[in-house]
Amino acid sequence: MSDSSRDFAHLHLHTDYSLLDGACRIDRLAKRAKELGMSAVAMTDHGNLFGTIDFYRKMKAQELKPIIGCEIYLVHDHTMFEKPKRERKRTDDIGDLPEDHQLHPEDFPKYQIHHKTILARDYEGYRNLSELISKAHTEGQYYRPRIDMEHLAKYSKGLIGLSGCINGVASQHLLYNNYEMARKVTADFIDIFGKENYFIEIQDHGLPFQKRIIPGLLQLAKEFDVKVVAANDVHYVKKGDWEPHDALLCIQTGRKLSDTNRMKYPSQEFYLKSREEMLQVFKEIPESLDNTLLVAEMCDIKIPFNENHYPIFEKPIEVSIQEDIRNFDRILDIYVSEKERVNKQNDIDEPAAIDQQTRQEYRKNGLFLFELCKAGLKDRYGVDYDKIRSGDADAPTNADEGKGAPPEPDTPEFDRFLCSKLEYELAIIMGTGFIDYFLIVWDFIDWARRQGIPVGPGRGSGAGCLVAYVLKITDIEPLRFGLLFERMLNLERVSPPDFDVDFCMRRRDKVVNYVREKYGADAVANIITFGTFGAKMVVR
Numbered sequence: 001m002s003d004s005s006r007d008f009a010h011l012h013l014h015t016d017y018s019l020l021d022g023a024c025r026i027d028r029l030a031k032r033a034k035e036l037g038m039s040a041v042a043m044t045d046h047g048n049l050f051g052t053i054d055f056y057r058k059m060k061a062q063e064l065k066p067i068i069g070c071e072i073y074l075v076h077d078h079t080m081f082e083k084p085k086r087e088r089k090r091t092d093d094i095g096d097l098p099e100d101h102q103l104h105p106e107d108f109p110k111y112q113i114h115h116k117t118i119l120a121r122d123y124e125g126y127r128n129l130s131e132l133i134s135k136a137h138t139e140g141q142y143y144r145p146r147i148d149m150e151h152l153a154k155y156s157k158g159l160i161g162l163s164g165c166i167n168g169v170a171s172q173h174l175l176y177n178n179y180e181m182a183r184k185v186t187a188d189f190i191d192i193f194g195k196e197n198y199f200i201e202i203q204d205h206g207l208p209f210q211k212r213i214i215p216g217l218l219q220l221a222k223e224f225d226v227k228v229v230a231a232n233d234v235h236y237v238k239k240g241d242w243e244p245h246d247a248l249l250c251i252q253t254g255r256k257l258s259d260t261n262r263m264k265y266p267s268q269e270f271y272l273k274s275r276e277e278m279l280q281v282f283k284e285i286p287e288s289l290d291n292t293l294l295v296a297e298m299c300d301i302k303i304p305f306n307e308n309h310y311p312i313f314e315k316p317i318e319v320s321i322q323e324d325i326r327n328f329d330r331i332l333d334i335y336v337s338e339k340e341r342v343n344k345q346n347d348i349d350e351p352a353a354i355d356q357q358t359r360q361e362y363r364k365n366g367l368f369l370f371e372l373c374k375a376g377l378k379d380r381y382g383v384d385y386d387k388i389r390s391g392d393a394d395a396p397t398n399a400d401e402g403k404g405a406p407p408e409p410d411t412p413e414f415d416r417f418l419c420s421k422l423e424y425e426l427a428i429i430m431g432t433g434f435i436d437y438f439l440i441v442w443d444f445i446d447w448a449r450r451q452g453i454p455v456g457p458g459r460g461s462g463a464g465c466l467v468a469y470v471l472k473i474t475d476i477e478p479l480r481f482g483l484l485f486e487r488m489l490n491l492e493r494v495s496p497p498d499f500d501v502d503f504c505m506r507r508r509d510k511v512v513n514y515v516r517e518k519y520g521a522d523a524v525a526n527i528i529t530f531g532t533f534g535a536k537m538v539v540r
Helices: 026-035 050-062 090-094 123-139 149-154 169-175 179-193 210-223 239-253 273-280 289-300 325-345 356-381 383-390 412-431 436-450 460-464 466-470 508-519
Strands: 040-046 065-075 114-120 144-148 157-163 198-202 229-231
Touching: 026 460, 040 050, 040 114, 040 289, 050 065, 065 123, 065 289, 090 412, 114 123, 114 169, 123 144, 123 149, 123 157, 123 229, 144 149, 144 157, 149 179, 157 179, 169 179, 169 210, 179 198, 179 210, 179 466, 198 210, 198 289, 210 229, 229 289, 273 289, 325 356, 325 412, 356 383, 356 436, 356 466, 412 436, 412 466, 436 508
Parallel strands: 040 065, 065 144, 157 198, 198 229
Antiparallel strands: 065 114, 114 157
16 A cells, blocks of 8 residues: 555656666566555656566556556658758757757758657557557657657547657747647647546756746646646666666767767656655645646556467368368367366366367367378378277277377387377367467468478477477477477466477568468567676676
């Protein structure tokens, strides 16, 4: 529980996912916010949502409400790829404007990149914010991922807008003494977000340019009858962290701390301030602090976890298969038997049976996967599954025969073991709902090989899967090397399987484009990885 007398919600904050600019480590941030008696904190990284899940989970762990947002880059037209007549200095972004700073009349606002603080009010807003950020990176990327007013209006439902920092649209007009234009753009934003979802954001880090525009921002709030919120544009957790943050900026710009003419924040006030510290800054506008809690109360996102959303594999219409329903249903019975065993072993009271409707659903693509595996078994091992199982009255209905060490190769016992192991793995794959996943991976690897694109032999836990080997998803024989299928997928701890697939670097894009075209760009995403700095990388 937060202390209401100490509570304040930071609505403009950059975590370390504002790459090479934000220095707020999320775990440290969450602990500090808790210490300061806060109940909610927002994440508004520059042009991305990279930190969303990390931020959401760590705030929840500290019993803080996570507010998901973004400081977007807003432009006149996100499809326009023309440089300004005058290049803006990087320090403009933080309000350190030189005295002689004047924009060419044609540059403003048409060619200028503005900042806009946006918060997701609910899950629909989070999805719309995700859509905006995706479009910014895929359609509007030019120096930075950009969004224009048209797209903002289209995806504004469920979003809360703040007027932004010194580089907000209204702030920039006020900075150049154009109140009428500031008034016009404020009216435009209120039309987009709705009056109840739009707030004037004020910041004061002791910078003369910020102080100069605050009266104009307050006048806009009064004229349009919208509330004012205080923000601190947080970039690091504690005041003393300004020094490592300054070093981070040097890494970003390739400069030295001793360089005089370099990017440098103009004050040491960009930290996670307490309510008391914020009140000292905005003592004449105390309601601007309380209004942050009003915004926090409006925001309530529940992100669903542990849900799988896979594309549905569409079997080629020209392919006809022999429907071995008898053995297919027996494989599902193996899953039921194995599930019952695991439930009993772990004292779990839940049904294991598969009803007829579900069996029918599994047959749609499961029979095709089954036939591919039969063909692969014959190709890889020369074992005819249908011949072995034809009229086999002793065919197993549990997983026992498919486990343990294999018999000697090239013996009838080995062939029968292969069939049983294949059935066991298929039972687990089908029963846990990963039929389409295996077919999708098989499909694009098969396509790549038919195009003459080199494919790696396989890495990770997928190399222990016999099904993957007979489908030629992998080229490493799991039985020969004693690799375990259960490392990839098992009923004791069901988590989505994953294949680490390597393609020829020069033609990898062709495979990615094939998958995008077949399943839709909205169902395909790249996975990003983040590197972190060790001591040897930082100190030079």
